[in-house]
Amino acid sequence: MKPVSPFLETESGTEAGPRVPVSFDGRTLELPEGANLAAALLAAGVQVFRRTPVSGAPRAPYCMMGACFDCLVEIDGVVRQACMIEVTGGLAIRRPHEAHDDPA
């Protein structure tokens, strides 16, 4: 079930394109292909993108233009800015700097 998001997609928005599955912290989300990843995650109801390494405080996108680094996520072992990535099917996204319990 799609969680209620503080954000809303307009009819002309990211929902216009076909949706592809990505995983965020083990949860599968259907996001619009080619959309800005940070915007798509916000619209899908993701509220905490990461926790700070200093105090563990929750963070989410702040500037949306590649300057603040608060939207950092981990994809394929590399920590990247979600606001500088486009959605592609199969992205496996995790919160960075967190211990991952791999069931495998």
Added chain:
Amino acid sequence: MTRRDLAIIGAGPAGMAAAAQAAALGLAVTLVDEQPRPGGQIYRDVDRAVALRGAILGADYGRGARLTAGLRRDGIDHVAGAVVWAIEEGFSILYTREGRGARIAADRVLLATGALERPMPLPGWTLPGVMTAGAGQILLKQSGVLARRAVLVGSGPLLYLIAAQMVRAGTPPLALVETQSRGDLARAMGHAGGALRGWRYLAKGLGLLAEIARARVPRHTGATGIAIEGEGRAEAVRFTSRGRAHRIACDTVFLHHGVVPNMQAARSLGVAHRWHQAQACFVPQLDGWGRTEMPGLFIAGDGAGIGGAAAAEIAGRLAALKLAEEAGRLSPEACDRQARPLRAAQARELAARAFLDRAYPPFAEALAPADATVVCRCEEVTAGEIRGHARLGCLGPNQAKAFGRAGMGPCQGRYCGLTVTALLAEANARTPDETGYYRIRPPLKPVTLGELAAMEDAAEAAQ
């Protein structure tokens, strides 16, 4: 590796206008930009967004399409989605694109890296749900994503623009919490010809305010004591306006009190900056063409001092004329002649800007935050800790890094630098110029070993 006559960093109004002008004068131009499509932040994704939601975004935004159209011509190579992490004198532009490092050689460089939101450290500004107003605009322009229950906090015309756009989209903000006072506007009007020079912006502002009023969005002006509250995310904004305490429950807070030059690339090249008192920020030292003291290095647009999109476009054209003259493609006489009408237009734009600067000054509480407020978001250093560094003898921001790690996180001081300079200057009773700014070194953006290795491979393959 081919050598280009000119490399332009940034495809916003200044970079796009400069590219078109320089190419028209015969220069081989490479335009490098981080985003997948041209426009910069002000015209973000304009070619796609105008068709989808032009009516919400407004006519001024749509004008950006003129500039993107100007890029579709011979002589311009637009390298999109390229994150520049180093610029070396001479010039060599190092960047990452699609997971691979790459390099461009160019005789001349124009930095058109634009502006960043002025840091607005308030209690609670690091909570999820708190974003810059610019971020709110980017969400709407590029992605058609709107905040359902937002409060807009701060000062400046951008707040009115985003509020009006939200009204048009059918999700008006819950309230505007404005920090400027009636006195600020009166002073701006009273300033020699201020209202007259700024009339076009004033008229646009009044039109936006009328839209906001029709939608019955409450406006609270002269707000003080602003704090964002919430457990784990933004839940409310608390403030005092006209002697009354308010608390507005919300999910999203958009902050804005002006924009400041993005100095990272210029400072990494050693360009001298000076404090601009009226704009309360550092600006690079340039001549009237945007030339720095380093031969072949120019800066145009908001990165040279805040003038807005129209002024940035003009500055881009002016820089391109002088760059073409230096490259031997334009006579000095023709350069001066073509610059004349641009200079007249530039003077009009900058006079209007002086009016806006006075009418919407930065929020005093965010320029000198309370001790408990986090100022360095990355390393979570508070204003009180920076003041503490000063008591222990810390004079400048570079020393402050050693005292308490401010500015050493991934954003490299982009959202704390001006605050740390201001706090140290005040605590030590010195000027911002005496206090200085962080020393910026490459990589300007993180680069992975894999991306570097991919670049080495490319270089060997080319040999």
